[in-house]
Amino acid sequence: MGRTGVLLLNLGGPDQLEDVRPFLFNLFSDPEIIRLPFPWLQKPLAWFISTMRAKKSQENYRQIGGGSPLRQITEAQAQALEAHLQQKGQPARVYIGMRYWHPFTEEAIARIKRDRIDRLVILPLYPQFSISTSGSSFRLMEKIWQEDPLLNRIDYTVIRSWYEQTGYLQAMADLIAQELDRFPNRDEVTVFFSAHGVPVSYVEEAGDPYQKEIEECSALIMQNLNRPNPHVLAYQSRVGPVEWLKPYTEDAIEQLGAEGVQDLVVVPISFVSEHIETLEEIDIEYRELAEEAGIHNFRRVPALNTHPVFIDALADLVINALNSPSVKLAEVTQMKKKVKMYPQERWEWGLTTSAEVWNGRVAMIALIALLLELISGQGPLHLVGLL
Ligand SMILES: C=CC1=C(C)c2cc3[nH]c(cc4nc(cc5[nH]c(cc1n2)c(C)c5CCC(=O)O)C(CCC(=O)O)=C4C)c(C)c3C=C
Ligand SMILES: [Fe+2]
Numbered sequence: 001m002g003r004t005g006v007l008l009l010n011l012g013g014p015d016q017l018e019d020v021r022p023f024l025f026n027l028f029s030d031p032e033i034i035r036l037p038f039p040w041l042q043k044p045l046a047w048f049i050s051t052m053r054a055k056k057s058q059e060n061y062r063q064i065g066g067g068s069p070l071r072q073i074t075e076a077q078a079q080a081l082e083a084h085l086q087q088k089g090q091p092a093r094v095y096i097g098m099r100y101w102h103p104f105t106e107e108a109i110a111r112i113k114r115d116r117i118d119r120l121v122i123l124p125l126y127p128q129f130s131i132s133t134s135g136s137s138f139r140l141m142e143k144i145w146q147e148d149p150l151l152n153r154i155d156y157t158v159i160r161s162w163y164e165q166t167g168y169l170q171a172m173a174d175l176i177a178q179e180l181d182r183f184p185n186r187d188e189v190t191v192f193f194s195a196h197g198v199p200v201s202y203v204e205e206a207g208d209p210y211q212k213e214i215e216e217c218s219a220l221i222m223q224n225l226n227r228p229n230p231h232v233l234a235y236q237s238r239v240g241p242v243e244w245l246k247p248y249t250e251d252a253i254e255q256l257g258a259e260g261v262q263d264l265v266v267v268p269i270s271f272v273s274e275h276i277e278t279l280e281e282i283d284i285e286y287r288e289l290a291e292e293a294g295i296h297n298f299r300r301v302p303a304l305n306t307h308p309v310f311i312d313a314l315a316d317l318v319i320n321a322l323n324s325p326s327v328k329l330a331e332v333t334q335m336k337k338k339v340k341m342y343p344q345e346r347w348e349w350g351l352t353t354s355a356e357v358w359n360g361r362v363a364m365i366a367l368i369a370l371l372l373e374l375i376s377g378q379g380p381l382h383l384v385g386l387l
């Protein structure tokens, strides 16, 4: 029968404050996170943004105890999943591959090779697919597979996204119900889904199914919840100068306050673990904003972490994937490509085709931006919100 493995893919986060800058460098080096039409500028820009952003980001991590809890939580999820698979008669070793921090995806694959795993289920810990999250990890894995022919002996299958999975929806609905039941007027409380945003261009130009999956997911959770509460969906954690998916969480909170809403239960929907954007952004920043907007009863639904119904759902996903036809990386990295008017603006997933004319222009712009920032500390990158 051979040895079975499960590879959990996740983003990763800085374990301590010293890790913040190199973590940000890894993140901004990823062409699925910042799209530049010229590869040679990716690393210098990543270095620059990570250096300039590190201080502000460190302050946020300091507020949540000096680092991201993501590694610990993901390790606990992996252990719980391993135990659960064993109980269900499907023993498997569970590995963790982070995209931007330890334990890196490359390290996980080295372990998988060393352990001579024969069958592997690749399971991203993002319920919904986005080019910027699961997509980026799939692309990286595709590259690792292409570069190492020895990996071809592993019979793998990929789970692209799993936001419709029954156990997951049930666990989410249970957690929301628990929070609603703390209110005396529990049926009138507004359920506020706050998803992590992505730039609009990902959806409209590159064909990212993320927005559609988020919308369907929140509707399915409401169905499972089966309560009369009003609900809204908004997008948080915008970075940089471009337009992101709307409505923005901060605007939606202000709007609800203006409409006289007093009771709110916020549901983080894009991520299954506590992380900086639940513990800092929602619990501190949005709570303050809500208070100012007159929403005095503000609660947040905890992340799933190792919720037993959720771990059971992950185990079911793995077992189901092992018993279904395999899905290959090439199938989950193909996106719709839309050709724009000019060849140099053609969208490709990741780095777009470079054109000499743009290389020159952007080099000049980048140089001027850099000089202005360094001289004044108040340059255009601060202005557009990247720093
Ligand atoms: C499904 C979840 C996520 C999507 C979609 C996503 C897209 C995305 N993120 C950035 C920029 C940053 N993300 C950062 C941290 C971060 N992002 C996610 C999840 C999604 N990102 C998580 C879980 C975390 C943090 C983990 C932790 O440490 O606890 C950061 C760093 C933090 C900061 O400085 O604010 C940045 C920057 C972009 C640009 C993007 C889509 C293009
Ligand atoms: Fe992010």
Ligand SMILES: [Fe+2]
Pocket: 237, 277, 281
């Ligand atoms: Fe953030």
